[in-house]
Amino acid sequence: MKKFVETLADKETLIQRAGELILSKIEAAIKLQEKFTIALAGGSTPKPVYEFLANQSLPWDKIHIFWGDERYVPPSDSSSNQLMARQAWLNKVAIPEDNIHPMPTNSENPELDAQNHEAEIREFFQIASGEFPVFDLILLGMGDDGHTASLFPHTTALQERDRLVTVGDKNGEPRITFTVPFINHAQCVMFLVTGANKSPALEQIFATEGDDLSYPARLIKPQGELWWLLDREAGIGLKSQN
Numbered sequence: 001m002k003k004f005v006e007t008l009a010d011k012e013t014l015i016q017r018a019g020e021l022i023l024s025k026i027e028a029a030i031k032l033q034e035k036f037t038i039a040l041a042g043g044s045t046p047k048p049v050y051e052f053l054a055n056q057s058l059p060w061d062k063i064h065i066f067w068g069d070e071r072y073v074p075p076s077d078s079s080s081n082q083l084m085a086r087q088a089w090l091n092k093v094a095i096p097e098d099n100i101h102p103m104p105t106n107s108e109n110p111e112l113d114a115q116n117h118e119a120e121i122r123e124f125f126q127i128a129s130g131e132f133p134v135f136d137l138i139l140l141g142m143g144d145d146g147h148t149a150s151l152f153p154h155t156t157a158l159q160e161r162d163r164l165v166t167v168g169d170k171n172g173e174p175r176i177t178f179t180v181p182f183i184n185h186a187q188c189v190m191f192l193v194t195g196a197n198k199s200p201a202l203e204q205i206f207a208t209e210g211d212d213l214s215y216p217a218r219l220i221k222p223q224g225e226l227w228w229l230l231d232r233e234a235g236i237g238l239k240s241q242n
Helices: 011-033 046-054 081-088 110-125 180-184 196-206 232-241
Strands: 002-008 036-040 063-067 069-071 137-140 165-170 173-178 188-193 225-231
Touching: 002 011, 002 232, 011 036, 011 046, 011 188, 011 225, 046 081, 063 081, 069 081, 110 165, 110 173, 196 232, 225 232
Parallel strands: 002 225, 036 063, 036 137, 137 188, 188 225
Antiparallel strands: 069 173, 165 173
């Protein structure tokens, strides 16, 4: 794993840096393999990054969009990660609908939807059971409790090692989420973290020794590159990391 930590002056600078990095990853992947696969994060920080991407001229037919996690709500719900990404980005560009692969949340059975989405991913990547696909890029956020995707502290989803997709639990509310080993097979994982409220958790996550189950973002150690893009408020306690 190659780890990069950058503390940017402010959120606007972070957004610009994230956008530039994503564009470089798109260009490199398409040059190498004629397609680019990305899993999106929800939350407020990635939204302006998606708006930045919406203004780029890209080979949209070669870009495939997935999500790293999703709230178990209809796609039309205001809290849907899918809806946010569509409004900020995907509805504004000429990307084929077949290139958009949202997590299903419509069976009233989160476990079934997680299994069906895993089957869809395996079919897309042509990966057999027991193998893990490799995303070109997975975007992640981080909560002030140290969770990432819908991998929350001390939940059973953290223990899953064989599946690609499982059911997360936020205070009794189900979420659909990528698993730790699936995320860790990515060529690149990029955390986007802003705000002073994230600083205490980041100190725990960056500590040499710590509790992975209390701070799940510690478990993210991809086979390729790991990028942490922080604004100054979030990264204030990590000067030694830069």
